[in-house]
Amino acid sequence: MSKAAIIGSGVIGGGWAARFLLNGWDVAVFDPDPQAERKIGEVLANARRALPALYDRALPAEGKLTFHTDLAEAVAGAEWIQESVPETLALKHRILPEIQQAAEPEAVIGSSTSGFKPSELNAPGTRAIVAHPFNPVYLLPLVELVGDSATCAQAADILRGIGMYPLTVRKEIDAHIADRLLEAVWREALWLVKDGIATTGEIDESIRMGFGIRWAQMGLFETYRIAGGEAGMAHFMAQFGPALSWPWTKLMDVPEFNDDLVDLIASQSDAQSGHLSIRDLERLRDDNVVGMIRALRRTGS
Ligand code: NAD
Numbered sequence: 001m002s003k004a005a006i007i008g009s010g011v012i013g014g015g016w017a018a019r020f021l022l023n024g025w026d027v028a029v030f031d032p033d034p035q036a037e038r039k040i041g042e043v044l045a046n047a048r049r050a051l052p053a054l055y056d057r058a059l060p061a062e063g064k065l066t067f068h069t070d071l072a073e074a075v076a077g078a079e080w081i082q083e084s085v086p087e088t089l090a091l092k093h094r095i096l097p098e099i100q101q102a103a104e105p106e107a108v109i110g111s112s113t114s115g116f117k118p119s120e121l122n123a124p125g126t127r128a129i130v131a132h133p134f135n136p137v138y139l140l141p142l143v144e145l146v147g148d149s150a151t152c153a154q155a156a157d158i159l160r161g162i163g164m165y166p167l168t169v170r171k172e173i174d175a176h177i178a179d180r181l182l183e184a185v186w187r188e189a190l191w192l193v194k195d196g197i198a199t200t201g202e203i204d205e206s207i208r209m210g211f212g213i214r215w216a217q218m219g220l221f222e223t224y225r226i227a228g229g230e231a232g233m234a235h236f237m238a239q240f241g242p243a244l245s246w247p248w249t250k251l252m253d254v255p256e257f258n259d260d261l262v263d264l265i266a267s268q269s270d271a272q273s274g275h276l277s278i279r280d281l282e283r284l285r286d287d288n289v290v291g292m293i294r295a296l297r298r299t300g301s
Contacts, residue, residue, distance in 0.1 A: 001026050001063060005078035007071060007099060009033075012112045013084030014040045015137025017065065018047035020080070022138065023162040024060030029067050030074035037067055042279075047138035050286035054139065054163075054293060071095075072102035079104070080158055082131065084112040092121055100126045108155045114179050117172040118147040131155060132176055133164075136282075139289045141165035144176045187254055193265055194255045200268040217296050 004020040006013045009031040017040055021027045029040065044065075052059055068074040075081050081099055085091050092111065099109055110131030111121055121128055129147030134140040143159050145152040146169040156166035169176050175183060192198045198206070214223045221233070228236030255261060273281055 002080075003028060003063075003078045005030070005075045005081040005099075007031075007074065007081065007083045007095060008085035008112075009036050009040050010084065010086075011043075011135055012133060012137060013082065014043035015047075015135060016082045016084060016112070016133065018044050018051070018138040019162055019164070021063050021065055022047055022051050022059055024063055025080075025162070026063040027065050028074040028078065029065070030069075030071045031067075040065070043136075043138070046136070046282055046286060049283075050136075050290055051138050053290045071098050075099055075102040075107075077104065078107055080108045080110065080155075082110045082112060083128065087114060087116075089116060089120065092116065093123055096121060096126045096128050097123060099128075108151060108158065110155060115175045117174060119172060127151070129155060130169075130172075130176065131159075132179075134178070136286065136289070139286060139293070141293075142167060142178065144169055144178060146172050146176060190255050190257075190261065190265070191253075193268070194261055199272075200265060201272045204272070216292055 002024075003026040004016070006017045006020075006027060006029045009017055009029045010033075013029070013031065017027045017029060021044070029036065033039070066074075081103055083092065083095055083099060085095055092113065096109070096111070103109055108131075109126075109128040111128045112133060113121060113130055114132060116130070118128065118130055121130070127148065129145060129151050132144040132146075134142050141164050143164050143166050145155055145159075145166050149168075152166075152168045156168065159166040167177070173180070189200075189203050192203060193200060218226075224236050224240075225233045228234070228239075276284070
């Protein structure tokens with residue numbers, strides 16, 4: 001039986017735990033939060049409901065889930081160790097050497113970090129790669145891998161075995177690939193709300209009803225290549241490429257992230273979901289994601 005160790009079991013670590021467990025791995029969890037067991041239980045309930053609906057075949061028998069108060073005990077004998085503690089470099093610098101010391105020499109040590117590069121994460125003597133997943137980890141296939149190429153190749157094989165889609169990033173860069181793209185969208189969304197151009201709900205609808213659907217099924221470039229018609233991508237670029245240098249965007253300019261802006265966004269965004277609780281929203285999201293992954297071809301699952 002393969003074993004995964006999950007260090008930090010919040011939103012993302014809990015999702016990793018569910019992904020491994022429901023694919024037949026034993027999972028050992030280390031998280032000092034007294035609520036950790038309850039929180040994983042909630043993620044697992046979502047995963048047990050949604051993940052089987054993704055496949056026409058039965059999933060393997062679930063592995064064994066254990067909780068540990070000692071990090072080294074959780075890590076011992078694991079083939080995959082996933083660090084998912086909060087996104088603070090000082091904390092990751094404290095945890096990764098502890099993991100390294102307890103890890104088997106051939107184990108993959110992955111960090112869920114959304115933004116840090118392997119060269120920032122690793123102190124002398126540690127050898128973590130970035131294995132950056134997407135929430136909910138138990139459903140979304142993509143994992144961005146960054147770091148030592150042999151370890152990334154080993155990691156990619158393991159991830160494919162648990163129904164994921166590894167994408168190895170060619171060079172390390174802040175925020176990898178997907179969060180780089182998302183940051184640009186975030187930045188513009190912050191401006192649109194701050195300047196009173198659109199509410200959070202209107203921005204979400206502009207994504208959901210239009211380009212979000214296009215992007216889910218074919219991404220950015222292939223979608224636009226089709227828009228270029230018979231004459232193809234060169235024609236599309238000739239027509240629309242120059243517009244990209246017009247001052248449509250605020251480029252690197254980010255609005256001041258002060259209390260007023262946070263309150264404005266939070267009040268609009270919290271009101272947007274009406275009477276639906278976070279649990280209701282998670283179920284809605286999971287049903288939609290399962291339906292989309294099943295309907296779309298060319299996804300990793
Ligand atoms: P979170 O706050 O939900 O969970 C962090 C967990 O780490 C908590 O349960 C906390 O108790 C635990 N923790 C704190 N100190 C610890 C320690 N010393 N040892 C072990 N556990 C400890 O955060 P999250 O959203 O799950 O993010 C975790 C990582 O995943 C971050 O690096 C983040 O950038 C990355 N990530 C987040 C998302 C997302 O959408 N939330 C997506 C991809 C990657």
